[in-house]
Amino acid sequence: MKNLWQMNGGKHWPEFDWQQFWLLQQKWWRQGVNYFRLHVGAARMMRILLVLGIGAWLASGFYLINAGERGVVTRFLAYHRTVEPGAHWHWPFPIEQVTKVDVERQRFIEIGYRSSQGQPMPISNEARMLTRDENIVDLHLAIQYRIREPAEYLFSLQDPDSVLRSVAESVTRAVVGQQKMDYVLTEGRGEVVSRIEQELQQILDKYQSGIEVLGVSLQDVQPPEEVQQAFADAIKAREDRERLINEAQAYANEVLPKARGDAARIVAEAEAYQQAMLARAEGEADRFRTLLAEYRKQPQITRRRLAIETMEEVLTHTDSVLLSLGDNGKVVYLPIDKLKAQRQEPLPSIKSEKAEPESKQRAALNRIRPGRGGRS
Numbered sequence: 001m002k003n004l005w006q007m008n009g010g011k012h013w014p015e016f017d018w019q020q021f022w023l024l025q026q027k028w029w030r031q032g033v034n035y036f037r038l039h040v041g042a043a044r045m046m047r048i049l050l051v052l053g054i055g056a057w058l059a060s061g062f063y064l065i066n067a068g069e070r071g072v073v074t075r076f077l078a079y080h081r082t083v084e085p086g087a088h089w090h091w092p093f094p095i096e097q098v099t100k101v102d103v104e105r106q107r108f109i110e111i112g113y114r115s116s117q118g119q120p121m122p123i124s125n126e127a128r129m130l131t132r133d134e135n136i137v138d139l140h141l142a143i144q145y146r147i148r149e150p151a152e153y154l155f156s157l158q159d160p161d162s163v164l165r166s167v168a169e170s171v172t173r174a175v176v177g178q179q180k181m182d183y184v185l186t187e188g189r190g191e192v193v194s195r196i197e198q199e200l201q202q203i204l205d206k207y208q209s210g211i212e213v214l215g216v217s218l219q220d221v222q223p224p225e226e227v228q229q230a231f232a233d234a235i236k237a238r239e240d241r242e243r244l245i246n247e248a249q250a251y252a253n254e255v256l257p258k259a260r261g262d263a264a265r266i267v268a269e270a271e272a273y274q275q276a277m278l279a280r281a282e283g284e285a286d287r288f289r290t291l292l293a294e295y296r297k298q299p300q301i302t303r304r305r306l307a308i309e310t311m312e313e314v315l316t317h318t319d320s321v322l323l324s325l326g327d328n329g330k331v332v333y334l335p336i337d338k339l340k341a342q343r344q345e346p347l348p349s350i351k352s353e354k355a356e357p358e359s360k361q362r363a364a365l366n367r368i369r370p371g372r373g374g375r376s
Contacts, residue, residue: 061092068104070150073097079151101150106214109165111141111172113219120219128224129173135181140219141196143168145211152210160209167207171200185221185231193218 064087065071071083075096083098090096112127113120120140127138145164147153157163175195179188197216204211223231295302 057092061089061096063088063090063098065100068102069100070103072099072101072150072154074099079155082151099150099154101147101153103147103150106144106146107161109143109145109161109168111143111165111168112138113140126169129176131176131181131184132178133180136224137176137181137184137221138224139172139176139184139221141168141172142217142219143200144214144217146214147210148212149208149210152208154210156208156210160211163207163209164204164211167203168196168200171203172196175199181223185223185235189218189221 063071065083065085067085069085071088073080073083073090073096075091076094077097080096088098090098113122115121122138122140124138127140129137129139131137143164153160175192176184179192184192193216197213200216201213204213291302291306
């Protein structure tokens, strides 16, 4: 017998000679058939072969479902049952067949691009989407999914992966078409992805596809390459506007409290001044009413007293006074400042005048009353 392992051109690992192997198999089969013909007999040999064949056929019905897999059993090409991981037996072919489906493996499809050697290759007819304001954006999505119901995945749709791609593209175009371009490119990314995932799962459940969407990832969204520079300028202008608004808001937050404090202080001072003026006016009014009552009782004395008080108030702010006495041309110098220094007693008040005799009041008036024709 020739050695089945031959060295291939002196290489370290030998190459199996399949042609020699099949020749040996045919030789062994012919020797076995001749042995049974000579020692067993044709009829008995056929019975033994039939029993061995049936046993081998029944033994082929044993199968093993690995962890993370499900076995879908069909009987006469129609769905019969789904089995869990473990060892099982089914009627061999052609009665029953088993299809193993991995339900834990996470699968991916890409919308708008294809990954090639770690680099995304854009697919323009998938990536370009029309927005509500009639602008175009290039959008790249990665959808992660797994098989939830193996029987539905195998029998409800002819090509579930192709259907998933078509539905995902359709849903993406519908969601993007309801939004404005600025919203999709800026703050609306999260909402767009969430709506795509939700509506995609609803349609797949309606189709009974047996697919569960695990997540939708927005890889990239940009305006078309032809207008990217103009759009970048618009974004920069928008960012500058937001920055200026924030700076103005910060300045307002700094200035407004101070202005409110100053306004409150001014209002408080005005209210205090108002109260003071009202109190002063009420006091002047009470004083006038008191003088009026005195004037009605003694008009002459009250009139002189008011004249004296007026002169007192005027002369209080004057350091010196020149007095002309009569027609003789004499001028008298009255040093008011020295009189202030001597702190002379003030003229009697209204109450004291009531108590003093009228003769003393007249004497006091005559001492400081200027003569006729006097000037100051």
